[in-house]
Amino acid sequence: MGDWEGVRLHVVTGKGGTGKTTVASALAIALATGGRKVLLVEVEERQGLAQLFDVAPLEYAEHRIVPAAGGGEVYGLAIDAREAMYEYLGMFYRLGRAGRALDRVGFVDFATTIAPGLRDVLLTGKTYEAVRRRKDNGEYVYDAVVLDAPPTGRVTRFLDVNTAVSSLARVGPIHRQASAITSLVHSPRTVVHVVTVLEEMPVQETVDAIAELRAAKIPVGAVVINQTRTPFLSxxxxxxxxxxxxxxxxxxxxxxxxxxxxxxxxxxxxxxxxxxHAKRIDLENDARASLEGLGRPVYELPHLTGAIDPTALYEFAELLNGQGAS
Structure with missing residues (x-):
């Protein structure tokens, strides 16, 4: 049994440059090990997953991207705010094609400009729908969902945007949707994993992000120390x-x-x-001690020379599993 029994949504964040997309991808493969089906979601419109897995750009549709050991499968989804808006209007206001017609007059751009939080509502809403979706027999479609989330500087605001929305819209479908998403994010079914490297600024951002998440009562998962190096000397x-x-x-x-x-x-x-080199090792050890002092599971992944490819992701997934990730 791994560290995250019962968790349905794994959110992965980290300071830019720490490798959060790599870790999110490796975690999805790790969680899919043993015949499970996992959805890997990105929300920043960078097509980082497509580049990492060397596949065609992901669409606003779920496609299988890689297998996992033991018959597991990882599916990928790139959530686009515009497409999510169309889907939202169709689901809650039955606008159908009229939703796309509204976009011809700039409705989506207008809406997301006057209400910047709306974009995050749409992104988290689509993720929430994937987490709760069930088959006809009542089983979940996905055993877990991994969300490659925005960086640490705004992840708490991103995840908790629906709390503000539900307090503003006190009735109707918007309120019900926002309240349901808020309930998921603040429940034991969700954890937020924070990726860092052993350098001063990323470590401090990790400490600050975990403090913010705890203050917002959003469950914190593991601290993943990426790009670790073995000392050259005894x-x-x-x-x-x-x-x-x-x-x-x-x-x-x-x-x-x-x-x-x-x-x-x-x-x-x-x-x-x-x-x-010896002094840098001392600084890294001090940073590691600070991270271990946060009271969360700590996983470590090694630094690899060259570009990260799918083979490396499988190696990282195996390492994460060996440390209790699934």
Missing amino acids: ADDLAVARSGQLNRSAIAESLRAAALPDTDAFVDQLRQEASG
């Missing part, structure tokens, strides 16, 4: 390197054995780089 050598006292003769001898120049200048440069 613990004992790091301690010596930190002080800049690595043995010059030993370094020179190793350089000669590798058929590299062993000049004093080169040896000094290597000693300086080793000292910098």
Whole structure:
């Protein structure tokens, strides 16, 4: 049994550049392991999932994008606010084709401009619909939904937008929809995973985001430390390197054995780089301790050289499963 038994919606956020889309994709594959069916959703209109999985641009329709171990399947969906508006008008106001006709006079742009939160309502609403959708026999269509959400700086506002909407529209279909979405987001069926790297700004944004989510009473999931690196030196050598006292003769001898120049200048440069490496490891360890102090499960994924491809996503999924993600 994994860490998220009973969770239906996994929201993944993180500071830009930390790899949240990569983590969301790997998490979807991990959750689909063992024959489960998972929907992976993006809302930022960047087509990041299509690029990552090397598939055609995703549409406002759910398509199978990759298999998972044990017969599982991952489906993908790119939610477009305009298409979501058409669907919304059709579902709640029975406008049908008239909804698209309204767009000819700029209705959608007008509506989302005068009410900026409306766009987030549409995006979260479509995600909510996918989470709750059932088959004729009563089973859920998807065992889980993974949402590649906006960055940490606005994820709480994005997820909690329906709280404000339901308080403004106190009756009618808008109120009922917003209240239902709010109930899901604040329930144990939802968790928000935060992706970070071991650098000062992303770690601080992670701490701040988790504090905001907790204040809003939105459940926090795991902290995923991405792009971790294994130290080049042993613990004992790091301690010596930190002080800049690595043995010059030993370094020179190793350089000669590798058929590299062993000049004093080169040896000094290597000693300086080793000292910098040791100090960076210290900073990363301090950052890791801060993240572990948040009281949430912590998963780690390694740094890979080169572009992330589908093969890497499967490797990451296996690592996440090994740490309790599914």
